[in-house]
Amino acid sequence: MKKILAGPIPWLTPMLVLIFGVVLWPVYEMIRTSTLEISGSGKEKGFVGLDNYRELLENPNLVGAFVRTIFWVVVVVTLTILISLALAQLLNQDFPGRRYVRWALIVPWASSVIMTATSFRWMLDGYYGILNRILTDLGFIDESEVVEWLGSSSTSFPWLIVVAVFVSLPFTTFVILAGLQTIPNEIYEAARVDGASPRKTYSSITFPLLFTSLSVAAVINLINVFNQFPIIWVMTQGGPGYDTDTTTTLMYKLAFRSQEVGQSAALSVLNFAVILVFVLIYLKATGFTKKEQD
Amino acid sequence: MKLLKKSSLSLMGALVAAVFLIPYIRMIFTALTPANELYQIPAEYAPSTFEFSNFITVWESAPIAQYLLNTLIIAGSATLVVLVVAIPAAYYLARFRFRGRGLILLLVLATQMFAPTSMVIGIYRQFVSLGLVNSYVALILVNAAFNLAFSVWILSGFFSGIPAEIEEAAMLDGCSRFTVLRRITLPLALPGLLTAVIFTFIAAWNEFVVALTLTSSVDVRPLTVGITGFIGLYEVQWHYVFAVSLIAIIPVVILFISIEKWLVSGLTAGSIK
Numbered sequence: 001m002k003k004i005l006a007g008p009i010p011w012l013t014p015m016l017v018l019i020f021g022v023v024l025w026p027v028y029e030m031i032r033t034s035t036l037e038i039s040g041s042g043k044e045k046g047f048v049g050l051d052n053y054r055e056l057l058e059n060p061n062l063v064g065a066f067v068r069t070i071f072w073v074v075v076v077v078t079l080t081i082l083i084s085l086a087l088a089q090l091l092n093q094d095f096p097g098r099r100y101v102r103w104a105l106i107v108p109w110a111s112s113v114i115m116t117a118t119s120f121r122w123m124l125d126g127y128y129g130i131l132n133r134i135l136t137d138l139g140f141i142d143e144s145e146v147v148e149w150l151g152s153s154s155t156s157f158p159w160l161i162v163v164a165v166f167v168s169l170p171f172t173t174f175v176i177l178a179g180l181q182t183i184p185n186e187i188y189e190a191a192r193v194d195g196a197s198p199r200k201t202y203s204s205i206t207f208p209l210l211f212t213s214l215s216v217a218a219v220i221n222l223i224n225v226f227n228q229f230p231i232i233w234v235m236t237q238g239g240p241g242y243d244t245d246t247t248t249t250l251m252y253k254l255a256f257r258s259q260e261v262g263q264s265a266a267l268s269v270l271n272f273a274v275i276l277v278f279v280l281i282y283l284k285a286t287g288f289t290k291k292e293q294d
Numbered sequence: 295m296k297l298l299k300k301s302s303l304s305l306m307g308a309l310v311a312a313v314f315l316i317p318y319i320r321m322i323f324t325a326l327t328p329a330n331e332l333y334q335i336p337a338e339y340a341p342s343t344f345e346f347s348n349f350i351t352v353w354e355s356a357p358i359a360q361y362l363l364n365t366l367i368i369a370g371s372a373t374l375v376v377l378v379v380a381i382p383a384a385y386y387l388a389r390f391r392f393r394g395r396g397l398i399l400l401l402v403l404a405t406q407m408f409a410p411t412s413m414v415i416g417i418y419r420q421f422v423s424l425g426l427v428n429s430y431v432a433l434i435l436v437n438a439a440f441n442l443a444f445s446v447w448i449l450s451g452f453f454s455g456i457p458a459e460i461e462e463a464a465m466l467d468g469c470s471r472f473t474v475l476r477r478i479t480l481p482l483a484l485p486g487l488l489t490a491v492i493f494t495f496i497a498a499w500n501e502f503v504v505a506l507t508l509t510s511s512v513d514v515r516p517l518t519v520g521i522t523g524f525i526g527l528y529e530v531q532w533h534y535v536f537a538v539s540l541i542a543i544i545p546v547v548i549l550f551i552s553i554e555k556w557l558v559s560g561l562t563a564g565s566i567k
Contacts, residue, residue: 011386012398014379015442022439023405026416033419042422087310095303103551104311107318107543110550112500114518115539118525119317122324122532125337130320133336143336170314178558219407227411230502234522248411255415256507264415271412279407283400 027272033265040259052262056270059263061242061250068157069226069246076161076225080168081218087169088176109170117234120163124149124235153243156236160244163231168224172217179213180206215285222278226271247271318543325349325536332533345533349541352534357512358541361520365542367430368505368516369498372437376445376494377487379438384449385475389458406443410436411503418507428510436508437498445490452486453479485556492553496546517542 034052037045056062091102108116123130126148135141150156183206191201229248232238238245238253245253247267255264324332325348327341352358387399410417417436418427426432460482461474469477480487502518509515517538524535550557 008386008390008392008394011382015383015402015446016398018375018379018435018439018442019401019405022435023408026413026420027408028416029419029423030413030416033415090303090306090310093303095300095307097304097307099554101307101311102554104314106550106554106557107547108314110496110547111318111543112502112518112539114500114502114521115321115543116317118521118535118539119321119324122536123317123320127335128333128337130337130339133339136336166314166317174557181558223407223409227409229411234525251412252414252503255418261415265419268412268415275407275409275412279404282407283403 030265030268030272034262034269036262036265038261042261048262052266055260056263056266059254061245062267064242065245065247065250068244069248072161072164072228072246073222073225076164076168076228077218077221079161079165080172080221080225081214083165084169084172084176084217085214087173088180091173091177092180105170105173108167109174113167113230114234116167117163117231120159120166121150121235124159126151150236152240153236157244160232160235163235164225164228167231168221172221175213175217175220176210179210182213183209212285216282219278219282219285222281223275226274226278321536321539321543324532325540327533329531329533332531348533349537352537353541356524356534356538357520358517358538360512361515361517362541364430364514365499365516365518368433368437369495371430371434372441372498373491373495375434375438376442377491380442380445380449380490381475381480381487384446385453385479387446388450388453402443402446405440406447408440410440410501414503414507417504421508427508428514430514432508433501433505433514433516436504437494437501441494441497445494448490448493449483449486452483456482488553488556492549496550499542499546 035047035049037048037051039045087105091098091105122128126132126146129149131149132141132145132147135147136143136145141147147155149159187205187209188201191205196204226246227248228246229252232244232246232249233252236244238249242250242253248271251264251267251271254260254267323340326344326346327348328343328345331338331341387395387402421427421432424432456479460478461471464474464478465471500518501516505516505519506522509519512520521535521538521542524531524538
């Protein structure tokens, strides 16, 4: 018994089995599927090489979804980081009631994104939504006016962005807050003694020291936002038509709506390649190559 | 001056809190709205009376209990699997240097970034070929596997922070490595364990895409998917949708708030070290 417990095998095997069996196997399955022709009922009809990729590239909705995805990721992640920096700064101060503000921030984090997005969809409803009521009372829109916020992509896509930022803020804020609290107080005192202004202190002490937690938060957000499905699915289903689809929702629609499983797998392989790039950035950001490999 | 600064911070804090609570306050109000006030034009800020019976009606008319049970079984088992698998792995990675350690750490860190959403086609095809579609096992395995890396990462951060000397002393007294882990190391790493447990549990509790793809019947379908059944294309019974949402949200929020104290230190150890 003692001898068996001495090697790495009994300690690590269960983890490796789970990672290879459930995380990496689907990757293989995905790549394999992308080279097969699959019938609507899911039967394999043989190897077709890169045909699925070719068809995918000819799909009229691909370019729009792709451009939208880039815009979506850049805007949501940037806004999330900027707002979180401010929120973390606020929550790092000592003031009465801070505890309850942190609790409030936890609510969207703990809640299922599906349910949060559903609530937004209901608040944005053209006829029965509370938002139009508030805007009417404030005099921004007429009483008889029905603004269908989710009815066209020019208004629904900005709202999707708002909701995506909303659900990303808690985690990001807490990661940055964790980063802020690792900065020793002595450094701030030294800066004060040297007569540094608050702005100078922030730009030359706080921000550089936050760099690691910021980049971790940024990459985790990149991946989450890139993969974001529930918000879009609940609020617009990528519609009207394909007007608010990202590559993630398009991938789902291809497989489960249009029965184009091969094309969908090809798209998910492309998505996956993008994620791998993010992973490499993440590994670099966490300093993995330097610290752990030796 | 100081008082002024503090109270303005409090005011800002209150505003921030209010913004973050808006969708949930709306949810509570809608869940308590009588059916005949639901589709009023224009919308009212609050219902005329609070119709608490909505909760009972929805509980009795839809298989909420079954959905909730499914969610609980899936999230609970996935968390258990993660603990059983992650603790030994994280412990070994934190305590020992061996050939291939760097490679395994790389694997863990990389798979932490894999999200099931982008791989749902592969997951679906895999479980079809295994004949496990529409089963608890599939959802438990997927939720466990995709949350495993995060827990290993957090736990090994905590284990590294515990001095090896404490363990060596106990081993000199004749305890086995396993006993030391159970009696000494795990209790000391409790904040890390709690963070790992809560994160896994909540991720599994809220998981949607895989459950949407892999389940086809009420007896295994979790609440996140079940609830979309109320949202048809035309008439949506919003008061019921939100009553169910609240039933799902409230316990998790309480759970999360109860570890709020450790949340920051957990994140520091896990994602930054």
